[in-house]
Amino acid sequence: MIMASAFGHFGRRSLKFSRSLRHILQYDPCSIAQRSASEFRLFHLDRKREASIPIQMPALSPTMTEGTIVKWHKKEGDPISPGDVLCDIQTDKAVVSLDTEEEGVLAKILKQENTKDVLIGSLIAVMVEEGDDWENAEIPTSSDSSSESSQSSGSSDTETTATPTARIRMSPAARKLLEEYNISSPHTVPATGPHGMINKGDVLKYAQSKNLSKIDLASVKAPHTEKPTSAGKTSAVQPAQAVPRAPPTVSVSPDGGFQDIETTSMRRVIAQRLTQSKTMIPHSYMSIECNVDAAMNLRKKFIDSGTKVSLNDIIVKAAGYSLQRVPKVNSHWAEESVQVQSSVDISVAVATDSGLITPIIRNAVNLSISQISTTTKELAVKAREGKLQLQEFQGGSFTISNLGMFGIGEFSAIINPPQTAVLAVGTSELKPSVEGKPHSYLTVKMSYDSRAIDESEASEFLEKFQSVLENPSTLLV
Structure with a gap:
């Protein structure tokens, strides 16, 4: 496609050049060589300029607004073919x-x-x-570069805050939807339109997520300020839209009372999503106590046969x-409807150095316990190494968060939108029964929308x- 479009453009340039050459032959035959060489140099420069292909920071996840260049796999002058990996980018996940x-x-x-916080749409290579x-x-x-220079030259607050919006291309319908959904920063909306343009569908998808x-908008009245005119009168003007400022830099106190720890992009996104979840979703809670003696015996049978599985693997299967x-x-x-998912895709919370991430066990209900165990281990390793692919952590229909290995008896988890429920699993405890024999029990608490x-x-x-957890033999059928 690129070759075809480039050929069409160069064909038009060649036609323009031939017309210029005919013009020279008609009016100034003595300077054909000199002027045609000049025309050719201009044509070559135009060709070179038109052949440049910009490479911009892409939106690699629905919640990504900026990224970090981790490693370049190509260097300047290297040939590139379709499918080649250019670089590794650290997203929010x-x-x-x-x-x-x-x-x-x-x-x-x-x-x-190692260039950090590169905004989506910024030029990273050519x-x-x-x-x-x-x-x-x-x-x-x-x-992007002009905005940086204008900010560094001491421009006014209004100019500085207006610059990021000017870098974003969007359709009129998308601009209206941004106002209707009160989205103050269009940078948070992943753009899928041509040349990084935000279209109507992008805004609707972001608002839904x-x-x-x-x-x-009619009921929202913006305050008016009075601006003096040249005639000494005043006229009403709309105040500039406020853009959230970056948080102030915290310095270490003289007595050494605290130390700053840099927040990763993943943790910033986690904070935003947790705040959104707790403020926008009406959480309700329900818990139940389960006897896991049979599940523990089933796990022992797997181990004795040479297959290492955990209690959490059986819990995932039971949940599916x-x-x-x-x-x-x-x-x-989905704001106006409940979308029942056709596939049971269970997200399992994994703690990493950068923050919590939830890789997905796809179609968990149709996997055996040993397959769930293998899949969970592989995803956990990739999560801690930061090598998860987008489809391995985006989506999911239900989440399980297990803190039993840390000795936590019971806790409440926060729903991961757009999912409608999350199951918090605690540790198993021995409790006496009526017949005097102790049994292992664990408490699970479900947070639901x-x-x-x-x-x-x-x-x-x-x-x-x-x-099913108390009678796990049904899971082996």
Whole structure:
């Protein structure tokens, strides 16, 4: 496609050049060689400029607003073919490899390795077509650099805050939706339109993922300020839209009372999503106590046969079995409807140095306990190494968070939107029974979105879960 479009452009340039040549022959035959050479040089420069292919920071996850260049796999002057990996980018969730469908030569790397907080849409590199002079390739003009220079030159607060919005291209319909959903920063909306343009569908998808509701713009009256005119009168003007400022830099106190720890992009996103979840989702809670003697015996049988499984693997299988029988809990909240998911995809919380991440066990209900164990271990290793692919942690229909290995008896977890429920699992404890023999019990507490799940549905799910966990032989069928 690139070659075809480039050929069409060069064909038009050649036609323009031939017309110019005919013009020279008609009016100034003595200067044909000199002027045609000049025309050719101009044509070559235009060709080189048009052949430049900008490479921008992409949106590699729905919640990503900026990224960090971890490693470049190509260096300047290297040939590039479709499917080649250009670089590794750390998103708000994991390290993702950026590949390309273009063909050419990597001319300039504009963002070096370990460059942090690169905004989506920012220019990170430039390619040229094969055969072009890559060493002298021109860098496309970027509004990103002009905005940085305007900020560093001491521009006013209004100019500085207005600059980020000016860097974003969007359709009129998208701009209106941003206002209706009260989205103050368009940088948070992943753009899928041509040349990084935000379209209507991008805003609707973002608003749905964040459970945002429309506001009545007519009822929102912006305050007016009085601006003196040249005639000495005053006129009403709208105040500039406020853009959230970056948090102030905290310095260490003289007595050494505290120490700053840099917040990773993952932890910033976690903080935003947790705040959104607790403020926007009406959490309800329900817990149940399960006898896990039979589950522990089943685990021992697996280990004795040479297959290492954990109690959590059996819990995941039991949850998948229960979700299949109470499908309302296996759902997403879509603001105006409940979307029951066709596949039981269970997210399992994994703690990493950068923060909590939830890799997904796809189609868990149809996997054996040993398959769940193998999948969970592989995903946990990739999560801690930051090597999860996008499809391995984005999505999911239900979440399990297990703190039993830390000795936590019972806790409440926060729902991961757009999911409607999360199961918090504590540690097992020995408790005496009426016959005097101690049994192992663990308490699970489900947090559920009361907009999507009724109390009767939540209790039905927990009863199914308790029943199958206490009789795990049904999971082997």
